Amino acid sequence: MKKVFERPKSMYPVSTHYCPGCGHGIVHRLIAETIDELGILERTVGVAPVGCSVLLYNYLNCDMYEAAHGRAPAIATGCKRVHPELVVFTYQGDGDLASIGTAEIIHAAARGEKITTIFINNAIYGMTGGQMAPTTLIGQKTTTSPFGRTSKDTGYPLRVSEILATIDGAAYVERVAVNDPKNVMRAKKAIKKAFKTQMKDLGFSLVEVLSQCPTPWRMSPRDAIKWVEEKMMPYYPLGEFKSPKREG
Amino acid sequence: MGKKTLMTGNEAIAEAAVQAGCRHFFGYPITPQSEIPEYLSKRFPEVGGCFLQAESEIASIYMVFGAAGAGARVMTSSSSPGISLMQEGISYISAAELPCVIVNVMRGGPGLGGIQPSQSDYFQATKGGGHGDYHVLVLAPSTVQEAADLMMEAFDLADKYRNPVMILGDGFLGQMIEPVEFKHMSSTDRPARDWTITGAKGRAQNVVKSLYLKPDVLEQHNLGLHRKYQKMIKNERRVEAYLTEDAQIIIVAFGMAARIAKTAIKILREKDIKAGLVRPITLFPFPYQTLERVAEKVDNLLVVEMNLGQMIEDVKLGVCGKAEVHFYGRVGGMVPNYDEIVADVEKIVKESR
Amino acid sequence: MKAPFYEDIILAGFGGQGIMFIGKLLIHSAMKEGRDVTWIPSYGPEMRGGTANCTVVISDEAIGSPVITSPHSLIVMNNPSLDAFEPRLKEGGVLVMNSSLITHKAKRKNISVIGVPANEIASEIGDKRVANMVMLGAYVGHTKTVSKEKILEGLRGLLGEEKRKLFEVNKKAFEKGMEFGKV
Structure with missing residues (x-):
């Protein structure tokens, strides 16, 4: 019988610890498929963040670091400066990248650091139990904004892709989602493009992924998927904010 | 070079x-x-x-x-x-x-x-x-x-x-x-570093x-x-013992404070006060044993630091009550003054007679 | 037995008067005579226009404290430096002061005072910037801490290739200062 679907070689044959309906597992797989298709498993290095995906190295079998909260871009920089021939990516959540690690991500982009960042935006702190994130939407209830986020007290959600796209060192910035098969395919394309941007030495690349986080959102997986489309996408529009210039 | x-x-x-x-x-x-x-x-x-x-x-x-x-x-x-x-x-x-x-x-x-x-x-x-x-x-x-x-x-x-x-x-x-x-x-x-991140080529993931x-x-x-x-x-414990053999009082200091103490010791010896210096070179690990040994031979130690008494806690652990531990320190960017160290030592020596 | 050589000096003036430079020249020269040396600066914002000072120690033996409470010698190039450091000079010490700029009088009676019109001498030579070398010359002429040959060797080294053309005027200033110091 012809095999039409199989586990990527870059993934361990284990099931993940993520909640039903979580987007992390999908994105992990997209990264693994990208690594396989580009044939770069032996020279790819990942940097896992603090958050639910801290155990990323239990699922991907490339060399990996585990970073402190927010510091993945600095660690990736240190690694890339020692081994420019490696393909180095960070995997970061919204609390990690858009709150505690804003300085690191902005300056990695400003330096045009030849690394790739996969940024998971699910508008909440997942692992610590559903607290407000820098990307939490106005009105969204979390355990630290129990009456809904108000701009009066806590300001406005950060649009990271739009910010980073203004930086000259950022070569490629795109926002995607993994809420339906079509968007998953687009996300895959974007991730692959981001890795290729790095491999062509064009500069910093980032893919922001709108991802569902049903448990802390207190929703069923089905409702979570709907929420991504109805609530997140209007504030965080999908699309390419910075396109890599061709070499030379 | x-x-x-x-x-x-x-x-x-x-x-x-x-x-x-x-x-x-x-x-x-x-x-x-x-x-x-x-x-x-x-x-x-x-x-x-x-x-x-x-x-x-x-x-x-x-x-x-x-x-x-x-x-x-x-x-x-x-x-x-x-x-x-x-x-x-x-x-x-x-x-x-x-x-x-x-x-x-x-x-x-x-x-x-x-x-x-x-x-x-x-x-x-x-x-x-x-x-x-x-x-x-x-x-x-x-x-x-x-x-x-x-x-x-x-x-x-x-x-x-x-x-x-x-x-x-x-x-x-x-x-x-x-x-x-x-x-x-x-x-x-x-030394071999087989644990490093170099890309998992021909080996399992690091x-x-x-x-x-x-x-x-x-x-x-x-x-x-x-x-x-x-x-x-x-x-790895390292320490410099300077003129400790015949010393009647030991100054304990590290880094810059130890150099200032050396000048004080020179002045003290010209005044017939046999002072010596224990200078820890490794601060961790701390040379407790050296202090324990010198404490058996002198009655007094003077710790000199450019702070208000931090290393003195380790000195006391080493001395373990076998001798008196005194302190002289300056802070804020002020540096210890060798004349003041001399005066402190003279006072300690006088009072212990 | 000859006692081992030991000398310590505080040099002070306005930032930009070349105080740090003559301190460094002194240790470069003394090291060439086989002695241990230290040079320690005041550092921080005062480098940029305020008062600057450095402490130099030269010794036959390994140097203990590079920080000096009461120096044997003092080279001062402005009023605030004289006021700040004169009280600290050791009894019998040498005070070399720039009489072109210092209007205050030295108060101590138990020290040797050498007033040097360093700015006038430098102007006569044709370069106001070398007043510092006149001061150093007067100090070396008086104390003989290092030989003239080693100072000139050190000067050549410190000026390097790019500032070689400044060697002659600095040398002249140093020599004029030496004559002054010997008197």
């Missing part, structure tokens, strides 16, 4: 790093150590090194984490407030057992404090600084020559123990000029990490680190 040249302590530390084979530096400017990054930003291009000025001390220490994890001989340097910012990273580096060298050219604190020399980071350097049960190996040079020598050795010690090594100096050591000669290094060979969610596993990890620190304690 094999020839004496005049250099500031900061320059000598930077050049020693180059000679020891260090080719990666990540740091952020701060007085009074900025001459280290300045020197390396010029020198590294000559030897194919990577100098990168980071956006903060926090980023610097994690770039060090990344580079050390990738197998590079790597360093950073800063001064007190910047070293405070690095403490999180130093804890992570210690936990992940990565070799690197961190230079702290101390200035007065707390807070923004001042920019003049100080030894107020003794506790921070020797007792942790960051969170968790860990130790950094701490070397305290007192001359520009010793700063260069210890800097070169620091990289080997870091490799030997897969542990951060800190060079703890003060603003004066960084800024002062003295003759220095760079010892010829027979080789900059390093992971550089510090998370152990299961308490029994984390306990084992901690016990492993503890065994390593015990080895450092057994093998």
Whole structure:
């Protein structure tokens, strides 16, 4: 019988610890498929963040670091400066990248650091139990904004892709989602493009992924998927904010 | 080189790093150590090194984490407030057992404090600084020559123990000029590093990490680190004993304070007071045994520090009640005055008669 | 037995008067005579226009404290430096002061005072910037801490290739100062 679907070689044959309906597992797989298709498993290095995906190295079998909260871009920089021939990516959540690690991500982009960042935006702190994130939407209830986020007290959600796209060192910035098969395919394309941007030495690349986080959102997986489309996408529009210039 | 040249302590530390084979530096400017990054930003291009000025001390220490994890001989340097910012990273580096060298050219604190020399980071350097049960190996040079020598050795010690090594100096050591000669290094060979991040080619995945969610596993990890620190304690204690043989009173001081104490001892001996000096060179591991031995022969020790009494706690642990331990310290960038040390010693000697 | 040589000096003036430079020249020269040396600066914002000072120690033996409470010698080039450091000079010490700029009087009676019109001498030579070398010359002429040959050797080294053309005028200033100091 012809095999039409199989586990990527870059993934361990284990099931993940993520909640039903979580987007992390999908994105992990997209990264693994990208690594396989580009044939770069032996020279790819990942940097896992603090958050639910801290155990990323239990699922991907490339060399990996585990970073402190927010510091993945600095660690990736240190690694890339020692081994420019490696393909180095960070995997970061919204609390990690858009709150505690804003300085690191902005300056990695400003330096045009030849690394790739996969940024998971699910508008909440997942692992610590559903607290407000820098990307939490106005009105969204979390355990630290129990009456809904108000701009009066806590300001406005950060649009990271739009910010980073203004930086000259950022070569490629795109926002995607993994809420339906079509968007998953687009996300895959974007991730692959981001890795290729790095491999062509064009500069910093980032893919922001709108991802569902049903448990802390207190929703069923089905409702979570709907929420991504109805609530997140209007504030965080999908699309390419910075396109890599061709070499030379 | 094999020839004496005049250099500031900061320059000598930077050049020693180059000679020891260090080719990666990540740091952020701060007085009074900025001459280290300045020197390396010029020198590294000559030897194919990577100098990168980071956006903060926090980023610097994690770039060090990344580079050390990738197998590079790597360093950073800063001064007190910047070293405070690095403490999180130093804890992570210690936990992940990565070799690197961190230079702290101390200035007065707390807070923004001042920019003049100080030894107020003794506790921070020797007792942790960051969170968790860990130790950094701490070397305290007192001359520009010793700063260069210890800097070169620091990289080997870091490799030997897969542990951060800190060079703890003060603003004066960084800024002062003295003759220095760079010892010829027979080789900059390093121990095998099969754990580093190089891409999983022909081998299983390597992971550089510090998370152990299961308490029994984390306990084992901690016990492993503890065994390593015990080895450092057994093998790496260093101390200079100066005129201690016939001494009736012992001054204990490290770094710049020890040099000032030496001048005081010279003056005291001209006045027929036999003073001697115990100068710890490693602050962790601390030479408790040396202090225990000298405490058996004298009634009084005077601890001199550029802080309000930090190392004195370790001196007391070593002396273990066998002699009186007195203290003289200056802070805020004020340095101890040898005339005042002389007066203090004379008073102690007089009162103990 | 001859006692081992030991000398310590504080040099002070406005930033930009070349105080740090003559301190460094002194240790370069003394090291060439086989002595241990230290040079320690005041550092920080005062480098940029305020008062600057440095402490130099020269010794036959390994140097203990590079920080000096009461120096044997003092070279001062402005009023604030005289006021700040004169009280600290050791009894019997040497005070070399720039009489072109210092209007205050030295108060101590138990020291040797050499007033040097360094700026006038420098102007006569044709370069106001070398007043510092006149001061150093007067100090060396009086104390003989280092030989003239070693100072000139050190000067050549410190000026390097790019500032070689300044050697002659600096040498002349130093020599004029030496004559002044010997008197």
